[in-house]
Amino acid sequence: MKSLMPALFLGHGSPMNVLEENAYTQSWRELGQNLPRPKGIIAVSAHWYTRGTAVTAMEKPRTIHDFGGFPQALFDTRYPAPGSPALAKEIADALAPVEVVQDQAWGLDHGAWGVLIKMYPRADIPVVQLSVDGTKPAAYHFALGRRLTALRERGYMIVASGNVVHNLRMASRDDSAKPHGWAVSFNHYVREHLAWEGPVEDHPLVNFMQHEGAALANPTPEHYLPLLYVLGAREPGETISVPADGLEMAAISMLSVRVG
Numbered sequence: 001m002k003s004l005m006p007a008l009f010l011g012h013g014s015p016m017n018v019l020e021e022n023a024y025t026q027s028w029r030e031l032g033q034n035l036p037r038p039k040g041i042i043a044v045s046a047h048w049y050t051r052g053t054a055v056t057a058m059e060k061p062r063t064i065h066d067f068g069g070f071p072q073a074l075f076d077t078r079y080p081a082p083g084s085p086a087l088a089k090e091i092a093d094a095l096a097p098v099e100v101v102q103d104q105a106w107g108l109d110h111g112a113w114g115v116l117i118k119m120y121p122r123a124d125i126p127v128v129q130l131s132v133d134g135t136k137p138a139a140y141h142f143a144l145g146r147r148l149t150a151l152r153e154r155g156y157m158i159v160a161s162g163n164v165v166h167n168l169r170m171a172s173r174d175d176s177a178k179p180h181g182w183a184v185s186f187n188h189y190v191r192e193h194l195a196w197e198g199p200v201e202d203h204p205l206v207n208f209m210q211h212e213g214a215a216l217a218n219p220t221p222e223h224y225l226p227l228l229y230v231l232g233a234r235e236p237g238e239t240i241s242v243p244a245d246g247l248e249m250a251a252i253s254m255l256s257v258r259v260g
Contacts, residue, residue: 002235004149004260006035007158009230010115011244011254012046015067015074018114024254025118027244031258032119038157040087040126042148045111046162046223050131053144054101057088061127062107079113084126087156091130094147106131111161119159132225138206141225145232152260158233160226164190165217165253172250179247182213187245187253189213194231194257195240205231217253227257234259 010028017025047066048054063078085102092100108116112129132141148158165183189211193204200206208214208224218224234240244256 002153004152004235004238005038005155005157006258006260007152007160007230007233008259009160009162009227009257011163011256012111012115012161013163013248013252013254015070015110015114018077018110018117019071019074024244024246024256027256028115028118031243035157038125039155040084040128040157041116042087042091042151042156042158043108043112043116043127043129044132044158044160044226044229045109045129046132046226047109047111048106048129048131049134049222051133051135052101053095053098053133054103054106054131055088055091056083056106056108056129057085057102058083058104059085061129063113064107064109066109077117079108079117079123081108081113081116081120081123081125081127084128087126087128090151090154091128091148094150095144098144112159115161116159132222134222138208138221138225138228139200141228142200142203142206142232145229148229149233149235152233158230160229162223162226163253164224164227164255165247165251166223167216167219167251169219170216170251177250179250180216182216183247183251183253186211186213186217187247187255190227190255191242191245194242197236230257230259
């Protein structure tokens with residue numbers, strides 16, 4: 001087996017996880033403490049959903065607070081990790097012939113920095129964020145992940161974040177509310193097929209809309225698609241595990257996946 005940096009998909013959930021400590025944030029912290037230290041991080045977040053593909057190519061990406069209605073302490077939080085124009089170019093080269101815009105405006109949104117602040121609180125590892133092209137089908141995102149495998153060989157870690165079940169309209173603020181049946185079913189479906197190694201065109205998680213609960217689990221796909229970058233970057237036979245799992249607010253999956 002080649003020497004590959006791990007690739008992670010982290011269910012990020014509420015922005016309040018930045019301020020709180022719970023089983024999920026503890027799992028992210030432990031990953032940061034126990035995994036090999038990466039040369040740089042390729043972040044793929046549900047919250048940079050674009051037309052076309054772009055990477056943050058600035059030296060100092062800003063901390064984006066892309067949420068509302070939360071305590072001021074959350075808006076006051078910064079994650080001043082350096083960027084890496086060199087890594088941005090390496091990503092563009094790896095994804096060719098896909099055109100990758102070298103973006104100078106975005107920064108790090110909370111889907112990226114909200115988990116990294118727990119993994120690497122010192123913010124001393126370069127981070128480049130890769131956007132998710134909302135005009136492309138699921139197989140496209142899996143294929144881009146496959147091309148990123150070469151960067152894992154060079155010491156870069158992929159940290160993707162979203163939620164494989166993400167339906168805010170069906171979410172409940174009642175702490176006693178049980179998860180919806182379709183949420184439980186779809187989350188289980190994802191777990192059961194993480195290690196699939198058949199033809200890509202038949203991959204159950206690329207063809208996730210075939211599940212009867214998929215439309216409710218993901219009314220829009222942006223929180224699901226980051227998972228496919230991590231699964232696509234997995235080499236055949238490479239280990240895959242689940243550092244954390246759970247359903248919050250009856251309709252949000254906190255499933256995390258580790259490759260390698």
